[in-house]
Amino acid sequence: MSESAGEKTEQATPKRLQESQDKGKFPRSAEVQTVFVLGAALMALSFSGKEIWHLLGASQVSVLGHLHDTPITLSTIQGYAIKSALLFGSCVWPIFAATMLGGLLAGGIQTRFRTAPEALGFHWERLNPVEGFKRTFSMRAAVPTGLAMIKLSLVIGLSYGVIKSVLQDPIFYTSVDVARIAAFLAESSVKIILRVGMALMVLAAADYGYQIWKSSKDLMMTKQEVKDESKSSEGDPQVKSQQRRRRQAKTKRKMLQDVPTADVILVNPTHIAIALRYDRKTMKAPKIVAKGIRMNAQKIREIAEQHKVPIVENIPLARLMFKYGRVGGEVPAELYAAVAEVLAWVYRVNAYRYYREQAA
Numbered sequence: 001m002s003e004s005a006g007e008k009t010e011q012a013t014p015k016r017l018q019e020s021q022d023k024g025k026f027p028r029s030a031e032v033q034t035v036f037v038l039g040a041a042l043m044a045l046s047f048s049g050k051e052i053w054h055l056l057g058a059s060q061v062s063v064l065g066h067l068h069d070t071p072i073t074l075s076t077i078q079g080y081a082i083k084s085a086l087l088f089g090s091c092v093w094p095i096f097a098a099t100m101l102g103g104l105l106a107g108g109i110q111t112r113f114r115t116a117p118e119a120l121g122f123h124w125e126r127l128n129p130v131e132g133f134k135r136t137f138s139m140r141a142a143v144p145t146g147l148a149m150i151k152l153s154l155v156i157g158l159s160y161g162v163i164k165s166v167l168q169d170p171i172f173y174t175s176v177d178v179a180r181i182a183a184f185l186a187e188s189s190v191k192i193i194l195r196v197g198m199a200l201m202v203l204a205a206a207d208y209g210y211q212i213w214k215s216s217k218d219l220m221m222t223k224q225e226v227k228d229e230s231k232s233s234e235g236d237p238q239v240k241s242q243q244r245r246r247r248q249a250k251t252k253r254k255m256l257q258d259v260p261t262a263d264v265i266l267v268n269p270t271h272i273a274i275a276l277r278y279d280r281k282t283m284k285a286p287k288i289v290a291k292g293i294r295m296n297a298q299k300i301r302e303i304a305e306q307h308k309v310p311i312v313e314n315i316p317l318a319r320l321m322f323k324y325g326r327v328g329g330e331v332p333a334e335l336y337a338a339v340a341e342v343l344a345w346v347y348r349v350n351a352y353r354y355y356r357e358q359a360a
Helices: 014-022 030-065 074-110 129-136 139-167 178-218 223-234 237-257 295-306 315-324 333-349 351-359
Strands: 264-267 272-277 287-293 311-313
Touching: 030 074, 030 178, 139 178, 237 287, 237 295, 264 295, 264 315, 264 333, 272 295, 272 315, 272 333, 287 295, 287 315, 295 311, 311 333, 315 333
Parallel strands: 264 311
Antiparallel strands: 264 272, 272 287
16 A cells, blocks of 8 residues: 555655754753753852852851941941842852853754744744743643653652752751851752752753654655655746757757858768867867757758858768767867868868968
């Protein structure tokens, strides 16, 4: 049984892939984005965490150390608010810059740093609240939500052992100083983040592979779509046929215009005609200025007779020249000797015409 015409069994063509990319339909994984953003934030904290800790500590010492002599007025509250905002900004900006760079890098890697012109345009339908409500609460949106819950469960499962060991630490039921609490929080955070990060990387790799497969599956085409695209790219056969006929007619006119410049016409005797020209000053070998069969051969003969170009009947040579020679090209090397004999005879018989042209 033949395949159904509507079954998508063919891989996407380069044109289909390019159109998809222009619309911004690249394989993307939110997990890859999360891994890059989280990794960038951790790197920023590792480089600037000590400085941030010192800034926060110095700020707390400054505030708490002067509570007894700081008047509570509107101006002082405003001053503290401005200082707090500046402190917050100086602490946050390295992490913010790193996460933004990580997000851009993740997006660029997934799209191979290619732009999508059509996706960058403004689309009014995206502002339609009804359509937005339908997209949010549709079955298509419910599937990613369910997958996200499954992924979260996997992350918790992979991290459960570390979290359990942290909760069983003696610090929760013994008396310790503040320094020990701070060290415990730092160590526990590193353990949990490393385990969660490893789990996220595994999920990101699996999800990105799935997105690539899904994107390739969605872009598959039917045999009819491939045929239609091939016809569209190649053009209408009728139009191409007309263009080909026009080119042939133009070539024919140019070829016939060069017949009067030929030195000899080889014929077979009526079906084939080959016009040859040789100029010792400008040509290394004789050239074919025109060739034709049947009606075209007859036309070449008529033009040659009008301009008194010698016509020589040589059936085997004419056949070989027509088969292996091309208009505008040199005579095939294998036929040099035979052509030289014909030209020598023509020059002897038409010495006056030949020497007049050479003198001109």
